[in-house]
Amino acid sequence: xxxxxxxxxxxxxxxxxxxxxxxxxxxxxxxxxxxxxxxxxxxxxxxxxxxxxxxxxxxxxxxxxxxxxxxxxxxxxxxxxxxxxxxxxxxxxxxxxxxxxxxxxxxxxxxxxxxxxxxxxxxxxxxxxxxxxxxxxxxxxxxxxxxxxxxxxxxxxxxxxxxxxxxxxxxxxxxxxxxxxxxxxxxxxxxxxxxxxxxxxxxxxxxxxxxxxxxxxxxxxxxxxxxxxxxxxxxxxxxxxxxxxxxxxxxxxxxxxxxxxxxxxxxxxxxxxxxxxxxxxxxxxxxxxxxxxxxxxxxxxxxxxxxxxxxxxxxxxxxxxxxxxxxxxxxxxxxxxxxxxxxxxxxxxxxxxxxxxxxxxxxxxxxxxxxxx
Numbered sequence: 001x002x003x004x005x006x007x008x009x010x011x012x013x014x015x016x017x018x019x020x021x022x023x024x025x026x027x028x029x030x031x032x033x034x035x036x037x038x039x040x041x042x043x044x045x046x047x048x049x050x051x052x053x054x055x056x057x058x059x060x061x062x063x064x065x066x067x068x069x070x071x072x073x074x075x076x077x078x079x080x081x082x083x084x085x086x087x088x089x090x091x092x093x094x095x096x097x098x099x100x101x102x103x104x105x106x107x108x109x110x111x112x113x114x115x116x117x118x119x120x121x122x123x124x125x126x127x128x129x130x131x132x133x134x135x136x137x138x139x140x141x142x143x144x145x146x147x148x149x150x151x152x153x154x155x156x157x158x159x160x161x162x163x164x165x166x167x168x169x170x171x172x173x174x175x176x177x178x179x180x181x182x183x184x185x186x187x188x189x190x191x192x193x194x195x196x197x198x199x200x201x202x203x204x205x206x207x208x209x210x211x212x213x214x215x216x217x218x219x220x221x222x223x224x225x226x227x228x229x230x231x232x233x234x235x236x237x238x239x240x241x242x243x244x245x246x247x248x249x250x251x252x253x254x255x256x257x258x259x260x261x262x263x264x265x266x267x268x269x270x271x272x273x274x275x276x277x278x279x280x281x282x283x284x285x286x287x288x289x290x291x292x293x294x295x296x297x298x299x300x301x302x303x304x305x306x307x308x309x310x311x312x313x314x315x316x317x318x319x320x321x322x323x324x325x326x327x328x329x330x331x332x333x334x335x336x337x338x339x340x341x342x343x344x345x346x347x348x349x350x351x352x353x354x355x356x357x358x359x360x361x362x363x364x365x366x367x368x369x370x371x372x373x
Contacts, residue, residue: 009116010125010147012105014060017140019079019098021068030077030092032163034323035286035316037090038215038332041227042162044170045127046349049110052152054357058181060103063146067101070180075173078164082136089328090136090163099142102128102157109151127157133224142173156352161225166284168347175351182353212318213288216337217330227333240267252302261305268341269305272296286319286334287312308341 032040071079080094104126106113116122128143141164145157160170218228240248245263252269253260261269273296289312296304323330334340350358 010104010106014103016101017098018064018067018101019096020071020076022072024076024094024096028094034320036163037323037328038319039162041225042335044160044167046158047123047127048156050154050354054354055154066180070177078142087327100140102145104147106147106149110149110153126155128159131226136223167344171347171349178352212315214286214315215319215332215334217332221331252305264343265305265308268308269301272304273301286316287314
């Protein structure tokens with residue numbers, strides 16, 4: 001395998017698996033919901049940078065020791081591995097195989113790295129790009145990479161299989177690990193009652209009145225859970241200041257403070273109008289908004305924002321019916337099915353602390369995505 005000069009910036013990878021320090025139980029399983037299965041080709045990625053002060057004393061051994069205890073709490077099933085029932089429907093066997101833990105080194109300081117990676121193209125070196133499959137029983141659902149920089153600081157890269165939960169769950173997962181590192185996590189183990197796997201009816205399913213707009217069926221991917229991509233894609237990130245948000249809301253809502261459009265819908269309206277297409281948002285709400293017969297490009301952003309706010313139709317029940325119709329065997333995408341907006345305003349992405357210090361939140365947010373992007 002050939003490596004570019006960029007690939008050599010991060011080196012010395014050491015890989016191991018870290019699971020709970022007590023047995024979960026030989027027959028414990030977790031049965032994903034239909035919404036979970038609809039999200040199975042997607043992954044959530046997070047990248048956190050910490051200063052040398054925050055990282056002081058956090059050797060790989062210390063970090064792994066905190067994980068042994070941490071995995072005994074409500075996220076114990078993230079240490080499991082996927083299996084298939086007799087019908088072929090995936091489920092999680094809570095067999096304590098562990099999350100994948102990756103140690104790496106970088107000869108740059110964090111500031112040098114951020115200066116070098118202004119377009120975020122090098123994030124792939126700090127966050128594992130591994131997907132589930134083609135051997136389901138050997139594929140970890142959570143991968144955490146800690147990279148040690150020359151300045152003494154570290155980065156923590158998370159790759160989280162969306163079948164486990166949404167970005168809110170992933171943020172909570174990391175924040176509670178931070179509490180475990182600080183010794184604040186409860187010592188009470190939380191091995192919940194095992195799910196019961198029930199084989200779904202083989203009866204011929206009733207046709208849906210309509211298929212949900214917010215998901216798209218893709219060709220079967222088998223046991224290699226990666227979205228087929230026929231075109232080159234790249235991530236683009238931009239920051240909007242508090243002043244810019246205030247001006248945007250003023251432009252869309254006008255001076256009337258009583259009937260003001262929220263921030264998320266205001267941003268979505270501007271992007272929707274600019275791209276002139278359609279919209280979407282495992283407790284997450286997945287909804288659709290259709291523009292009707294009017295022209296998006298010629299429509300006032302306030303009307304678009306109001307449409308997003310008041311006319312969104314929850315499609316979760318339709319998605320569940322669609323997944324159950326094929327007994328959980330078909331493959332779908334949600335992000336990219338149509339123009340997709342994801343509201344993460346209430347997610348606590350800034351809750352992860354190490355040694356009392358928060359991560360450098362101004363640098364990179366959590367990323368939602370699918371495939372290897």
